[in-house]
Amino acid sequence: MTAARPVLDAPGTDGAAASSPRLIPYVPVLLFAPCFIIYAVLFIWPQLSLLATSFVDGNQWSVAHYQRFLGDGYYWELLGRTLFLGVITTVITLVLGLPVAYLLARMQSRWAGFLLVITTFPLLVSAVVRSFGWMVLFFRDGLVSKLVVALGLASPPFQLMYTMSGVVIALAQVLLPLMVLTLYGVFRSIDRDLELAAMSLGARPSLALWLVTLRLARGGILAGSLLVFSLAISTFATPSLVGGARAHVMSTAIYEQTIELLNWPFAAALSSILLVFVLVLALVYGRVLEGRGQTEARP
Amino acid sequence: MEIVIENLAKVYGNAHAVRDFSVTIAKGEMVALLGPSGCGKTTTLRMVAGFIKPSAGRIVVRGRDLTGLPPHKRDTGLVFQNYALFPHLTVAENIAFGLRRRGVPAAERDTRVANMIATMQLTGLADRLPRQLSGGQQQRVAVARALVINPSILLLDEPFSNLDAKLRESTGLELRRIQRELGLTSIFVTHDQNEAMAIADRIAVMNGGAVEQIGSAVDIYERPRTRFVADFIGSANFLSATVEARDGNVVTLRHGLGVSVLPVEGQAFDKGRSVTLMVRPECVAIHPAAAEAGLGTIETISYQGSSAHIFVKLRDGDRTMLVERHGRELAGLEVGKTVDLNVKAQDLTLFAA
Numbered sequence A: 001m002t003a004a005r006p007v008l009d010a011p012g013t014d015g016a017a018a019s020s021p022r023l024i025p026y027v028p029v030l031l032f033a034p035c036f037i038i039y040a041v042l043f044i045w046p047q048l049s050l051l052a053t054s055f056v057d058g059n060q061w062s063v064a065h066y067q068r069f070l071g072d073g074y075y076w077e078l079l080g081r082t083l084f085l086g087v088i089t090t091v092i093t094l095v096l097g098l099p100v101a102y103l104l105a106r107m108q109s110r111w112a113g114f115l116l117v118i119t120t121f122p123l124l125v126s127a128v129v130r131s132f133g134w135m136v137l138f139f140r141d142g143l144v145s146k147l148v149v150a151l152g153l154a155s156p157p158f159q160l161m162y163t164m165s166g167v168v169i170a171l172a173q174v175l176l177p178l179m180v181l182t183l184y185g186v187f188r189s190i191d192r193d194l195e196l197a198a199m200s201l202g203a204r205p206s207l208a209l210w211l212v213t214l215r216l217a218r219g220g221i222l223a224g225s226l227l228v229f230s231l232a233i234s235t236f237a238t239p240s241l242v243g244g245a246r247a248h249v250m251s252t253a254i255y256e257q258t259i260e261l262l263n264w265p266f267a268a269a270l271s272s273i274l275l276v277f278v279l280v281l282a283l284v285y286g287r288v289l290e291g292r293g294q295t296e297a298r299p
Numbered sequence B: 001m002e003i004v005i006e007n008l009a010k011v012y013g014n015a016h017a018v019r020d021f022s023v024t025i026a027k028g029e030m031v032a033l034l035g036p037s038g039c040g041k042t043t044t045l046r047m048v049a050g051f052i053k054p055s056a057g058r059i060v061v062r063g064r065d066l067t068g069l070p071p072h073k074r075d076t077g078l079v080f081q082n083y084a085l086f087p088h089l090t091v092a093e094n095i096a097f098g099l100r101r102r103g104v105p106a107a108e109r110d111t112r113v114a115n116m117i118a119t120m121q122l123t124g125l126a127d128r129l130p131r132q133l134s135g136g137q138q139q140r141v142a143v144a145r146a147l148v149i150n151p152s153i154l155l156l157d158e159p160f161s162n163l164d165a166k167l168r169e170s171t172g173l174e175l176r177r178i179q180r181e182l183g184l185t186s187i188f189v190t191h192d193q194n195e196a197m198a199i200a201d202r203i204a205v206m207n208g209g210a211v212e213q214i215g216s217a218v219d220i221y222e223r224p225r226t227r228f229v230a231d232f233i234g235s236a237n238f239l240s241a242t243v244e245a246r247d248g249n250v251v252t253l254r255h256g257l258g259v260s261v262l263p264v265e266g267q268a269f270d271k272g273r274s275v276t277l278m279v280r281p282e283c284v285a286i287h288p289a290a291a292e293a294g295l296g297t298i299e300t301i302s303y304q305g306s307s308a309h310i311f312v313k314l315r316d317g318d319r320t321m322l323v324e325r326h327g328r329e330l331a332g333l334e335v336g337k338t339v340d341l342n343v344k345a346q347d348l349t350l351f352a353a
């Protein structure tokens, strides 16, 4: 391409050196291409065909599956339960993860790295295995179920297995490391001197934390929450193992429709509805981030 | 006294970051902490600000013992090395931050912020975010933010280190003018001796966590108390010498450039003792000499415009002397020429051993 073009450069410019600046505008495209191709082939295309499947009934196009969903209170409840699971899991991991991530990020001891590894260690064990672990603890004779009874929080025959509470506890534990990792990175990127500056200007440590560090961490907190929320409403292993048929959520319903009832178009409709919620959240998140930095901090 | 710091110390494990640091600072005085990297300057400043808990010692400001107080109750204005401006707040909001924490009414707050913006020549930048400012402007915002609260002490940690050389000097002098006008008592950290000498009333030279000498720039340059200070501030020539005779408080010393007679105090200078003499490069007189009569030969001449540094290798031993001359007084001095060197007794500083 370069060789075929007439040499327009000033005399004395050698061809090889002149060709590279012309390529520079394409570098971002070239770097972006592999990722985009993988993304298109492995995500966008299957997603579109999934969407298409959801609009097929028998041999013709139809919105019957969506009508079925919208018309049946059971499915509304299913969706509601799924979103509730997402919200409550996000809140729990946020409340537990924020202080841990903050302390790990601010720790100066040489144990900090080790503690971070310990915190994120559960990620190395598959969610299935961790859910099995919780099952052992959640059955009627399991340690946790017995503890709940012993504390007087529930009366005997009681077990956390096959309950939403059980699913929430297990899922929060499964997703906590992701929240901690995300927030850790965020806090590490915020200069500790900013907090010290706020204190030297008269802010109590808690106020300095609130007005400066947490304010600056907002984007990261949102990112972590979005990550945990999307995973919580779409994850399958934990709700399926711990919740079973009595604590159905969208993902387990999709599984049931696909594998047991072989109603693929309806399963596709359920998947698409779930996806819409995640997409809407991602858009809201993007908008909130855009507004960041222009806003004033008011005590 | 405005600020009294007594025997301040900080120990990490078994390493002494700061030891036995004591200084009294008068109202409106500016003291520089000067020393090589790792000598404990930042640690000292942060103990005064309250970010680091001292292992020992006291910090008393206007008669109030601050030692146990948390930073937000200390009323110190601190300028950080990297400025630490709040990236999410505008220039005006950054400056107003401390006033808000003190509950200053909105109207008064706005006036004080506006005045400070004018004083620090930040007019027109009030609504910008820190990342939209140049380094020099950020530095002025950091100073403005610390000054607007009328702190009882102003602390600055290498405030000019991110500025280029030209801006550094003018900003330093400007800060000095404002600090004088407001009568602020101030401690500032630097490892740049020119900055310390140009700006500070007094300089505390630190080494290995301890203060080697506190005094005016002239004191420290002309009358260094330790070899470290002599070496660290400016350039120094060290000569070994022996005491040839002592008569009361007057000694006769023989050294590489001849014989000098100096007044002394103390026991360390008895007859026969080896001592060290220090002389500044600009105090050494240099003359061309006949080949066999000269004390040394010129090795290198480094011409720097207003001055020139001449390195002379002494004939006895392998010592090289640094001589400073005006850039226009180099007649007859060339590399390889034999020269004579002379020093006056009053320009010599004597160190035991």
Ligand SMILES: Nc1ncnc2c1ncn2[C@@H]1O[C@H](COP(=O)(O)OP(=O)(O)OP(=O)(O)O)[C@@H](O)[C@H]1O
Binding pocket: A108, B012, B015, B016, B017, B018, B035, B036, B037, B038, B039, B040, B041, B042, B043, B044, B191
């Ligand atoms: N948290 C800490 N734990 C252990 N040692 C520390 C700690 N903070 C500082 N030190 C040590 O204390 C000494 C003094 O450090 P300080 O930061 O005060 O030096 P400084 O004079 O400001 O140096 P510089 O000019 O490089 O900024 C150094 O040897 C440093 O390694």
Ligand SMILES: [Mg+2]
Binding pocket: B041, B042, B043
């Ligand atoms: Mg320092």
